[in-house]
Amino acid sequence: MRKRWLKIPAAWITPLGVIGAVIAVAWVGIAFTARLWVPFDPLAQDLPRLQAPGIDTLMGTDALGRDIFSRLMTGAGVTIPLALMLVVMSLLVGTLIGAIAGYFGKWVDELLMRLTDLVMAFPTVILAMVVAAALGPSLFNAVIAAFVVSWPQYARMTRSIVLGLRTQNYVMAGRLMGFSPFKTLRVDIAPNVVGPILVLASLDVGTAILLLSGLSFLGLGAQPPTPEWGSMISAAIQNFDSWWIGLFPGLAILTVVMAFNFVGDSLRDIFDPTSQVSRAGARS
Amino acid sequence: MGNTPRATRRYSARSPLVGYLLRRLGTSVLLLFGVTIVTFALANLVPGDPIAAALGEGAASNPATVEAYIKERGLDQPLPVQYVNYISGLFQGDMGISLRTAQPVASDLSKAVPATVEIALLAIVVSLGVGVALGSLAAYRRGKISDQLVRVFSLIGLSIPTFWMALVSFNFFFLQLRIAPGSGRLSPALAPPPTVTGFYTVDALLAGQWVTFTDALAHLMLPVFVLSLFTIGLLTRFVRTSVLEVLDADYVRAGRAKGLSGPRLLFGYVLRGASLPILTIVGLAFGTLLSGTVLVEAVFAWPGLGSYAYNSATSLDLPGVMGVGLVVGVVYLTINFAVDLLYGVLDPRVRLA
């Protein structure tokens, strides 16, 4: 007998979504287990330097004689959990701020939205770079910087949904029944925000990974000898001839970001009816 | 965005366009001050020792030097006064001294801005061309194989780490295949054309230096290609959505009912209708391009804002980084104001009451 909670609606199963989900789950699995099974210590500098990919070092070694494959796999454990944490953090803070702005309106809304305007007046990487540089280079500060630039999009989206809902009859009814603002937000509004926010968040995981690895590439994130993908690529600038140093970490970023984008894009089809509505029969 | 013509009308009954533009200009100027507050705050208020950062560890250990520096920069004044000093300094082109180059940041950046804007403008043109073509194709062939392929292609474009792509393509096309020119804006044998716009391609054409023009254009190819991948992905997806919406619009149905089809319908009706939302996203895409230059220029040794930002960031040159943040903020605001202007041009409902 099939258990009910295992049932996934057929419409959810798209080739793109499935491929993305499989790759994403695989990477998350690697992220949490890599330290247990990689062939070499990712920090040990005891292999021949700049060795091309071969049988024992699958992806070659870097300029310090470290095994790139081992660093790559353990590197997943650095970037992916941080990116997920970053997204959850931005989501919680951004959604809350957006809901407050939309629900209370007036000067609260004005103040909070001008704040998001300010953040969005900068291109994201630039502002993150400036913040990270001001805070001082470290992986933790890079996450803070990335957080500063990524919460406003959640706030904007939540606010616009809440604004649309605030005047709906059933929300008004709840308020007339004496629901507190937070009960209204939780009971009447939250369920409507979940879908769009989930889509945004799943697409944002990819953006977060690109942003964090980009900051590390700039030297503002992970510091040596942490095996972080962006800083591994930046090390390749000094060794142009050893193509393997930069190639593999980049492919790692590409595949994991792509996986989350595939999932997010498929989720969008499910949650955003306007992107799917059949033009046929729209009128009769 | 999203100003209804009616809201505009309230501001100026005679000429709605003027009212609209004044409003947008006002918003831009306010945001500009916001941008300076952000950079000021980051440079002065964050934990860490900006004085040590500005003077270097050695000089900062000498109390007399520190005192002199504090006096000279007015750092003993209250914060609002400091901010006013900072702003008036900015108006006189004072953005501090770079720790790395020991030059005024403003003069460093003034050389870098045209190089970056040249790349970004070309990249936006390329991205817009490809994005509109692919996005329209996908929308017209909705649900078909070509639509799916375009979707996967654009999602991959959105997933590529630009700095890595820069490295890989430089390695492949220059070091391996030798079909791309090397780094920089021009081959070492050529002298830059006389400066008019600061764009080497345009200046070379103005000076009639054909060889310099082709060389400059060839040097632009690879960075523009790398930068465009992300924005192509972004624009393609957005154009597809906008065109789909417009294809459903009554006025396109009416155009079809008149017997219009092909390019006449696509350019005259569909893309014209989709032009406003697309324009909005172009402003946004410009932001990602400017972000991208920071990660790409360093690889190609392109002497623009991006390289400057990269070098400043990696050598922890805080005045340099702040300068880039400020200038990019201003460039981005300017672009978005230009987008607002174009909005007024493209939409008669904004232009005429």
Place this chain on the structure above:
Amino acid sequence: MIDAPTPESADAASAASTPVLTVDGLTIGIGSRNNVKSIVKGISLALTPGRVQGLAGESGSGKTVTSLAMLGLLPSNAVVGGSIRLTDPEGGDTELVGMSHRQLNEIRGRRIAMIFQDPSSSLHPQLTVGVQLTDHVTRHLKLSKKQAREHAIGLLDRVRVPNPAEALGRYPHQFSGGQRQRIAIAIALACDPVVLLADEPTTALDVTVQAGILHLLRDLADERQLAVLLVTHDLGVMSAIADDIAVMRHGEIVESNVRHNIFANPQHAYTRELLSSLPGAEGFQEVSE
């Protein structure tokens, strides 16, 4: 005409002159291969020059889809069966079902034209009235720009848009709803079609301007010998100008007759139901008794 004593079917009543558009056993289904939803289930109609054929029914009855099928404007996943035959007085007898888009484009706007429900969305907001009035004229009639402009001014004048020459340079949002629909009618008539499809032409308009638009349509049908298909859910609109009325429900025509008989002596229960929802329905019943 209304006093004609024979309560015959619409086809018979209009047999006086030959129909220009004959719909025979039209079926329309929409959906993917194994999941086709049937929307129109074998209907027949005939449009005759100088007559206004009403097609009444609630939304979802398939009436709009029927009119779109006459222009081949259905979505690509529509399956159309039966026949729609255009008998052009200028010669030529053409089957429209299954025709290629290239061939249809020679008929759309030129022989069969259409006006839509909401003129504020059926006119392109970013194109001047002049452009929208002439872009298909230059294509279909091969007129020069100047000739097309003269032609356009004449048309705007005919549909009584004030200051036609100046109106050409203005944008749709600068006109009132009623004027916009007049402009849409001018656009539809620009290439001198023989059939005009009007899909709820007054539904989106203020009640005060509805009558003006309807009388314009009536006049145009008479003076240009246009065959008009008037699609609407509103029997009040029907009663104003339709010569013949077909009542459609769930993709089928349940009753079809000349106007007088539909109002005075409805045969089908559904027609009576529609009539009873009309304001002043009692008045009609009085007439019938």
